[in-house]
Structures are given as C-alpha cells and as structure tokens.
Amino acid sequence: MKKSLLSSLLFLIYFIAFSQVKQLEKNQEAGKGNVSELDWLEGFWVGTGFGGECEEVWMPAVDGNMIGTFRFWSEGKLIFSEFMNIVQEGETFSLKLKHFNPDLSPWEEKEEWTTFRLVETAENTVYFHGLTMKREADEIRLWLALTENGERTIEELKYVKKEF
Structure with missing residues (x-):
C-alpha cells in the first residue's frame, strides 16, 4: 500500500512539474505577444534553484528589448x-x-545564443519553449526543461522580490 501511494505521489509531482513547461511542436510558429506585457517581471528577484542560490534582475523594456x-x-x-x-x-x-563562467569566459560561441521561443502568455505568466516564468504576488517561479544524457528533467527556481 505504501509503495503504491508513494508511486502515485511521485507520478503526480512529475506530472505537475512537466505540465508547467510547454513546448512548440516541430515547425510550429511561435506564439504572439509583446515584450511590454512582461512588466510584471521587472525588479530584483532572489531565491533558490540548481541546489544553490540565485538572483535575477529585470529592467523595464526599452525599444522592444x-x-x-x-x-x-x-x-x-x-x-x-x-x-x-x-x-x-x-x-x-x-x-x-x-x-x-566566473572569469567571464562564455559557454556559447560569440555569434550563438541559447534561445527560448514564445509559446504563449497568460496573466503574469510567460511560456517559452522549455521555460515557464510565473509571478504570484511578490514571488516568481520558473520551470526549466533540461535534457542530459537523453533524460529530461524539470528544474524549479523560486524567487522573492527584494529591494536593492
């Protein structure tokens, strides 16, 4: 009974985490949206993820960036x-x-970026291909799909809004 309950609980957690991250189908066009819709993301965010501590800072959009x-x-x-x-x-x-890296050596080549295409937006939520950002009050949660050695996992980062 315990094993069955544990298996069900793990499946539920797995399903919830994977349902937070959306993917575009091959050859599917990106969703429509405007950067100005993301003003809820602006600010200084502090939290945890990847087994350590994280910070993000987002500035207001200027000229579509x-x-x-x-x-x-x-x-x-x-x-x-x-x-x-x-x-x-x-x-x-x-x-x-x-x-x-800490010495500012890049992971990507000079002309390369890691790019997340837009799937869709919702209220205080943006779904990119493989990455979701969702704000609730003064907290933001991010779900990032990672694939390593052919195995897909979802990393969750949790942030709280702070002042500088």
Whole structure:
C-alpha cells in the first residue's frame, strides 16, 4: 500500500512539474505577444534553484528589448552568470541568453545564443519553449526543461522580490 501511494505521489509531482513547461511542436510558429506585457517581471528577484542560490534582475523594456541578468552561486562561490534579452521580433518575442563562467569566459560561441521561443502568455505568466516564468504576488517561479544524457528533467527556481 505504501509503495503504491508513494508511486502515485511521485507520478503526480512529475506530472505537475512537466505540465508547467510547454513546448512548440516541430515547425510550429511561435506564439504572439509583446515584450511590454512582461512588466510584471521587472525588479530584483532572489531565491533558490540548481541546489544553490540565485538572483535575477529585470529592467523595464526599452525599444522592444527587456534586459536581465542572472547569477548562481553555491557555498559562497559564483558558479555561472547569464546575460538575458527578451527581444521583440515582429508579432512575437523570444528570450535570448548567454552563459558565463566566473572569469567571464562564455559557454556559447560569440555569434550563438541559447534561445527560448514564445509559446504563449497568460496573466503574469510567460511560456517559452522549455521555460515557464510565473509571478504570484511578490514571488516568481520558473520551470526549466533540461535534457542530459537523453533524460529530461524539470528544474524549479523560486524567487522573492527584494529591494536593492
């Protein structure tokens, strides 16, 4: 009985986590939206994820670009940071980012970005292909689909809005 209950609980947790992240089908057009709809994302956010501590800062959109930064550290040591840009592209937008090691050496090549295409927006929520950001009051939760060695997992990050 306990094993059956535990299996059911694990399946439910797995289903809830995976249902938070949406994917575009192959050759499916990106969703429609405007960067200006993401003003709820602006601010300084502090929280946890990847087994350590995280911070994100999002500035107001200017000229169809919403710029953000991210840093992750564990046990007091910076592990990596990101430069992010949510870019208006016609009737849609995408999140483009670059990762950097603590010495600022990039993970991606000079002309390459990690790009998340828009699936859809909802109230205080944006669904990118493989990434969801959702705000509830002064908290934001992110769900990121990761694939390593052919195995897909969902990483959840939880943030609280802070003042600088």
